[in-house]
Amino acid sequence: xxxxxxxxxxxxxxxxxxxxxxxxxxxxxxxxxxxxxxxxxxxxxxxxxxxxxxxxxxxxxxxxxxxxxxxxxxxxxxxxxxxxxxxxxxxxxxxxxxxxxxxxxxxxxxxxxxxxxxxxxxxxxxxxxxxxxxxxxxxxxxxxxxxxxxxxxxxxxxxxxxxxxxxxxxxxxxxxxxxxxxxxxxxxxxxxxxxxxxxxxxxxxxxxxxxxxxxxxxxxxxxxxxxxxxxxxxxxxxxxxxxxxxxxxxxxxxxxxxxxxxxxxxxxxxxxxxxxxxxxxxxxxxxxxxxxxxxxxxxxxxxxxxxxxxxxxxxxxxxxxxxxxxxxxxxxxxxxxxxxxxxxxxxxxxxxxxxxxxxxxxxxxxx
Numbered sequence: 001x002x003x004x005x006x007x008x009x010x011x012x013x014x015x016x017x018x019x020x021x022x023x024x025x026x027x028x029x030x031x032x033x034x035x036x037x038x039x040x041x042x043x044x045x046x047x048x049x050x051x052x053x054x055x056x057x058x059x060x061x062x063x064x065x066x067x068x069x070x071x072x073x074x075x076x077x078x079x080x081x082x083x084x085x086x087x088x089x090x091x092x093x094x095x096x097x098x099x100x101x102x103x104x105x106x107x108x109x110x111x112x113x114x115x116x117x118x119x120x121x122x123x124x125x126x127x128x129x130x131x132x133x134x135x136x137x138x139x140x141x142x143x144x145x146x147x148x149x150x151x152x153x154x155x156x157x158x159x160x161x162x163x164x165x166x167x168x169x170x171x172x173x174x175x176x177x178x179x180x181x182x183x184x185x186x187x188x189x190x191x192x193x194x195x196x197x198x199x200x201x202x203x204x205x206x207x208x209x210x211x212x213x214x215x216x217x218x219x220x221x222x223x224x225x226x227x228x229x230x231x232x233x234x235x236x237x238x239x240x241x242x243x244x245x246x247x248x249x250x251x252x253x254x255x256x257x258x259x260x261x262x263x264x265x266x267x268x269x270x271x272x273x274x275x276x277x278x279x280x281x282x283x284x285x286x287x288x289x290x291x292x293x294x295x296x297x298x299x300x301x302x303x304x305x306x307x308x309x310x311x312x313x314x315x316x317x318x319x320x321x322x323x324x325x326x327x328x329x330x331x332x333x334x335x336x337x338x339x340x341x342x343x344x345x346x347x348x349x350x351x352x353x354x355x356x357x358x359x360x361x362x363x364x365x366x367x
Contacts, residue, residue, distance in 0.1 A: 005050065008035075034058060055091065074109070155245040165271050172234065203262065204260045317352065322361075323364070324363070351366060
């Protein structure tokens with residue numbers, strides 16, 4: 001069972017210690033070193049609980065001040081869906097400043113205090129987390145539901161989904177399901193299972209082999225716990241954020257005695273911003289189902305909106321300049337997915353190719 005936390009502290013050593021302790025609990029964790037970074041993460045993610053150092057800077061390089069942490073605590077409490085989320089304050093001031101403790105508890109809404117450096121007996125960070133979650137009535141893991149209208153439509157069954165890997169996160173159906181390497185064991189598991197064999201099927205490993213490949217000291221039991229927690233987490237976040245009902249045993253990570261652990265055939269894997277690595281049959285099927293039969297954009301027979309963007313892209317590349325996806329987004333005000341789809345369609349027809357590193361490369365005409 002997986003809880004997902006946000007830890008906010010400007011000391012990298014403290015954040016490393018927090019991540020180690022939470023990983024031992026089977027939890028995942030995002031980290032922020034300043035107030036602005038924390039606000040960005042809160043705006044784009046959901047969390048089960050928050051660990052907050054009061055003395056943080058507004059942004060990198062600025063002076064760390066206790067009022068910054070207090071302001072952030074009040075802001076979090078005012079966010080829809082976070083009124084009752086456990087917020088544990090991490091500070092060296094909790095025991096030597098009783099007035100501050102009273103103010104943060106009564107006025108700002110902290111759930112508990114834990115003193116730094118963390119102790120291994122008594123009121124430990126781990127105990128504070130368990131007690132705060134129990135006191136909040138969160139009997140099952142998952143993040144607090146966020147703002148937005150309630151969705152009265154019945155959930156859709158998960159039929160297929162794209163799992164997108166980037167250095168900082170993994171998304172499934174445009175919903176974050178895992179963080180970067182700091183997310184621990186489940187990230188390493190997914191990085192192993194994402195690969196395919198010579199027949200184009202996802203690789204498969206039994207628990208012992210997978211544990212060896214990811215360096216899990218607890219062996220197949222540790223792998224089994226991580227997979228169970230990830231399944232539960234995916235079911236919850238896709239239901240909350242995408243209104244999609246996931247079968248925890250059959251839709252994401254499969255496991256049986258004959259084949260071991262492997263990704264479900266319902267999953268399609270690609271790297272974020274790496275168009276070269278997306279399977280061409282997936283692109284072709286997606287285009288055919290969404291827009292019908294496709295033709296060369298130069299003929300003018302394609303969908304008019306797509307034709308306009310694609311014709312502009314081709315003309316832009318004919319000048320000899322490399323083209324990036326962001327230029328199409330800026331020119332037409334379209335979404336990132338739309339621009340990405342148009343470029344991949346041109347690539348599928350062997351009209352353009354991608355050259356250079358994933359982050360800094362560009363598109364150009366073939367030949």
